[in-house]
Amino acid sequence: MNQSKKRIEFKFERTIPAPPDEVYEAWLNPRIPGNPWNAAEKFMLDPKVDGLFYWALKGTSHYGRFTEIERPGRIQHTWVSPNTLGEESTVMVTFQKQGEDTLMTLVHSDLPDHELARGHEKGWNYFLGIFREQFGNGSRKKYRWDDAHTPVRK
Amino acid sequence: MPNITPYGVMLSMDSLTNVLTAISHPTRRAIIGQLANGPARFLDVAEPFDTALNAVTKHLKVLERAGLIERRKQGREVYLSFRGEPLGEVAGWVHEYELFWNQRLNQFEQYFKNKKKKEKKR
Numbered sequence: 001m002n003q004s005k006k007r008i009e010f011k012f013e014r015t016i017p018a019p020p021d022e023v024y025e026a027w028l029n030p031r032i033p034g035n036p037w038n039a040a041e042k043f044m045l046d047p048k049v050d051g052l053f054y055w056a057l058k059g060t061s062h063y064g065r066f067t068e069i070e071r072p073g074r075i076q077h078t079w080v081s082p083n084t085l086g087e088e089s090t091v092m093v094t095f096q097k098q099g100e101d102t103l104m105t106l107v108h109s110d111l112p113d114h115e116l117a118r119g120h121e122k123g124w125n126y127f128l129g130i131f132r133e134q135f136g137n138g139s140r141k142k143y144r145w146d147d148a149h150t151p152v153r154k
Numbered sequence: 155m156p157n158i159t160p161y162g163v164m165l166s167m168d169s170l171t172n173v174l175t176a177i178s179h180p181t182r183r184a185i186i187g188q189l190a191n192g193p194a195r196f197l198d199v200a201e202p203f204d205t206a207l208n209a210v211t212k213h214l215k216v217l218e219r220a221g222l223i224e225r226r227k228q229g230r231e232v233y234l235s236f237r238g239e240p241l242g243e244v245a246g247w248v249h250e251y252e253l254f255w256n257q258r259l260n261q262f263e264q265y266f267k268n269k270k271k272k273e274k275k276r
Contacts, residue, residue, distance in 0.1 A: 010252050014263045017270045026262070034262025083250055106259065108251050 009109035016102045020095040023102040024072035027093060036062070053077065064091070085112045169221075173240045176220035181205070182213050189223060189236035196232045 016023045028047045030037040037043045040055035047053075051066045060082060067090075068076035076092045089110045096103040176182055185199060200210040214234065217223045221240045226233045 008249075010249065010255065012255050012259055014259050016263055016266045018266050023266070026265070032262070033265045034258050034260070036258060038261075039258065104259070104262075106255055108255060111249075111251065 006113040007110045008113045009107055009111065012106045014104045015098060016104050017100070018102060019100070020097050020102045021072035023104060024075070024095050027075065027095075027104075047075070064088075068092075079108070087112050169240070170244065172220040173222065173244050176217050176222055177241075179213065179216075181210075182217055185210075185213060185217060186222060186236060189234060190238075193226075193233045193235035196234060199234055 018026075026032040027035050028037075028045070029035070030040070030043060030045060032038060037045050037053070037055055039057055041057055043053070043055035045051075045053045045055075047066055047069060049066055049069055053062075053064050053066070055062050062079065062081040064078045064080060066075070066077045068074055072095055074092070074094050076090065078088045079091045080086065080088050087110075089108060089112075092107045092109070094105045096105070177186070181203060184202070188194065188199060188202070196214075199214075200207055203210055214223065218225065222237055224235050224237055226235065
């Protein structure tokens with residue numbers, strides 16, 4: 001298989017109004033909205049080094065293995081799905097104390113660079129700002145996971 | 155023909171190129187920003203820009219070709235309005251994981267904000 005060597009990454013930051021240990025626990029708790037496992041119809045989660053996770057939604061499966069677990073500061077795991085073209089990508093989440101809050105940083109890296117992803121390099125953050133304004137207030141079509149997450153068709 | 159990919163059904167590359175070209179210039183982005191607030195007359199759109207009307211007209215043509223604005227004649231005036239649909243379609247082209255994580259993290263953040271509000275009420 002001819003695999004692209006170039007990789008891309010995305011970085012996200014949020015300030016969460018709670019201390020790092022609480023935010024850390026919530027990120028690994030499938031009952032809390034917003035973490036990846038909470039979105040799943042089926043999941044397995046074993047958050048320890050070399051522990052595995054699996055979750056599935058609408059027929060698309062995601063797999064990974066935890067590579068770093070440092071409570072309450074850092075979680076790192078691999079991430080494999082049809083949308084990584086079956087290759088291992090890396091998700092690193094850090095939790096830093098910021099006064100009474102937590103600065104949460106999520107970096108999804110080692111994503112295979114292919115044509116659809118390259119557009120990001122042209123400055124999509126501006127663009128997402130427009131989306132938030134235009135589509136985020138309910139007056140227009142909102143982004144929905146289902147819309148973008150069509151299983152691979154052969 | 156739309157492209158069917160693991161990321162969903164995409165705009166044809168020509169339409170996509172038109173939209174991306176349209177938003178690649180700061181003046182055109184400023185025009186979009188202005189029209190996102192509501193329809194405006196051509197002269198009102200052109201006024202904030204320190205450039206010839208002819209240049210503004212060219213920018214408007216690029217936006218029109220991308221389907222991002224519409225012209226409507228009312229009497230002697232030409233009104234321009236913003237159309238968000240092409241940007242919405244392009245959203246499917248933006249890397250899925252950027253959308254996915256933004257959506258998940260927004261929910262996560264909101265959960266804690268709601269929790270804090272509830273705690274304050276007690």
